[in-house]
Amino acid sequence: MKTPFTRNAVISWLFFFGLGLGTFFFLRHINKGPKIDGIPASLRQGLERNEQISRKLPVQRVLEFPKSAAVLKPRANGKYGLKTALDSASFRMQVVNPTSGDTLSFTTDQLKALPKTEVVFDFKCIEGWNQITWWAGLRFSDFIRKFYPHLLNPDGTLKYAHVGLMTPDKQYYVGIDAESMMHPQTLLCYEMSGQPLPLNQGYPLRLIIPVKYGIKHLKRIGYLYFSKEKPKDFWAERGYDYDAGH
Numbered sequence: 001m002k003t004p005f006t007r008n009a010v011i012s013w014l015f016f017f018g019l020g021l022g023t024f025f026f027l028r029h030i031n032k033g034p035k036i037d038g039i040p041a042s043l044r045q046g047l048e049r050n051e052q053i054s055r056k057l058p059v060q061r062v063l064e065f066p067k068s069a070a071v072l073k074p075r076a077n078g079k080y081g082l083k084t085a086l087d088s089a090s091f092r093m094q095v096v097n098p099t100s101g102d103t104l105s106f107t108t109d110q111l112k113a114l115p116k117t118e119v120v121f122d123f124k125c126i127e128g129w130n131q132i133t134w135w136a137g138l139r140f141s142d143f144i145r146k147f148y149p150h151l152l153n154p155d156g157t158l159k160y161a162h163v164g165l166m167t168p169d170k171q172y173y174v175g176i177d178a179e180s181m182m183h184p185q186t187l188l189c190y191e192m193s194g195q196p197l198p199l200n201q202g203y204p205l206r207l208i209i210p211v212k213y214g215i216k217h218l219k220r221i222g223y224l225y226f227s228k229e230k231p232k233d234f235w236a237e238r239g240y241d242y243d244a245g246h
């Protein structure tokens with residue numbers, strides 16, 4: 001009769017016990033080491049290596065859907081930078097010109113004069129939910145071509161590697177690679193589901209950048225700037241992936 005304690009069974013148990021113990025000490029070792037922006041340095045380096053690889057590939061277009069597929073009232077998520085009262089009459093998007101240092105202020109009416117572009121796509125939050133939503137605004141690339149053509153290379157790419165955005169109170173801020181910002185699906189957005197943006201979803205102006213996770217879709221754009229270095233980023237400082245593309 002066979003017992004559960006055959007030689008092979010014992011070897012297997014010891015093998016898996018050793019593997020578990022090894023994993024435990026390996027993870028403990030990683031966790032005790034130096035941290036970069038909230039996570040172990042080796043994990044951060046892993047994220048950065050992924051980012052270097054994805055930077056070498058062109059940013060793809062995300063799939064678009066018919067408007068009928070969009071939810072009517074998309075869920076609102078994240079209030080950082082929206083807690084300060086909004087004075088809509090004095091609202092401006094302030095853009096710093098990196099060559100002259102001058103700041104230009106844009107009203108939403110000035111921006112609405114540019115061609116209106118719509119996108120219906122699957123909005124994904126890193127918390128694990130997603131929904132098909134419908135947005136309208138102007139392409140960021142159209143904005144640059146109209147107001148900042150001197151910031152473009154002859155091939156149409158931006159001369160600066162990154163764009164930074166901040167809420168008017170500077171409590172929420174993101175940094176985005178220039179290629180994703182100049183992507184044709186990236187909008188300075190003023191409408192959701194065919195209506196003006198609700199206050200908690202970024203009225204009067206927010207970023208919609210379908211090639212990135214929700215964390216990068218900054219609501220209530222107060223400041224926009226161009227940078228050679230990575231701009232500071234609220235969630236990257238708290239342990240998340242800086243790139244947040246998908």
Ligand SMILES: Nc1nc2c(c(=O)[nH]1)N[C@H]1C(S)=C(S)[C@@H](COP(=O)(O)O)O[C@H]1N2
Nearest residue numbers: 075076077078079080081125214215217219
């Ligand atoms: N100003 C600001 N913008 C923000 C956030 C925030 O906390 N503050 N949260 C982000 C996150 S995590 C997500 S998922 C989306 C959610 O957009 P929604 O409220 O329109 O669903 O907004 C992003 N933009």
Ligand SMILES: [Mo]
Nearest residue numbers: 125126214215
């Ligand atoms: Mo999110």
